[in-house]
Amino acid sequence: MNFQQLRSVREAVRCGFNLTEVAHQLHTSQPGVSRQIRELEEELGIELFVRAGKRLTGLTEPGGHVLPIIERMLMESSNLRLAGQEFVARQTGLLSVAATHSQARYALPVAVQEFRAQFPDVKLHLHQGSPKQIAQMLLGGEVDVGIATEALGDYPQLVALPCYRWTHSVVVPPGHPLLSVPLTLEALAKHPLITYDTGFTGRTRIDKAFEERGLSPNIVLTAMDADVIKTYAQLGMGVGVVAGIAYEAERDTQLRALDAGELFGIHLTKLAVRRGSYLRGYVHAFIESFAPTLPREVVEKALADDPAEEIES
Secondary structure (H helix, E strand, O other): OOHHHHHHHHHHHHOOOOHHHHHHHHOOOHHHHHHHHHHHHHHHOOOOEEEEOOEEEEEOHHHHHHHHHHHHHHHHHHHHHHHHHHHHOOOOEEEEEEEOHHHHHHHOHHHHHHHHHHOOOEEEEEEEOOHHHHHHHHHOOOOOEEEEOOOHHHOOOEEEEEEEEEOEEEEEOOOOHHHHOOOOHHHHHOOEEEEEOOOOOOHHHHHHHHHHOOOOOEEEEEEOOHHHHHHHHHOOOOEEEEEHHHOOOOOOOOOEEEEOHHHHOOEEEEEEEEOOOOOOHHHHHHHHHHOOOOOHHHHHHHHHOOHHHOOOO
């Protein structure tokens, strides 16, 4: 048994049982991948995959049982390598962080700046995506840390930790009628709205609030990017609903903001890492810089805890 055999099995599942794609991912040949899988099956005495001719079409029952073990073995081999690097080169390496646009644009800059000053020799890769894409990047080992409000707490393979609370804001140009009346869902529903795409930055809570009051808001434009929402709100195309952190009075001089916490509730941004992963010292430093409530001992305890004991805030 060797790690290349284990990687071949794992990538076969990740690539939808397409061995051509597996070969591409592992920088080898398709016959080589098939051989690695067959040799592992012979050693284990079981067939891991259902086959139709030479094609793989799915996992067998034994394959489904073995796959999590293979995943753990490969993760532990990666952890072992990282643990060694921690002592050989404490101040060098790579940190990959995935975040939604709102987090990357408004919440992360201070932490990134502090991290770069503290660890100038660590390369920092910042990825952006939807909450579900961020979760998949974490599960696939593409990133070390994921930051979002939605989705991250839905995966038992991830440890999702609370960072900070926030509310939505309604943004409108100066002189807008909403500035002179109490802010209610009924008042909002009388105007065209511009807000986030479904699945981003609390959009689910926005939809639910209107639905529970029996209202049908006229959402004329959606975007992933709060800057886009603010731009079109400033042009008078509709009332913008954005994360409170996205409104900056010094920069957004052509807009006014109204707190919408009472309408859409309080949201909790979470930071997630893969359960069972080894985090190097500089990863812990970045996490604590972004969320001071998550020092190393808190994160390590959460990584060691049972999934059912996830930290609440």
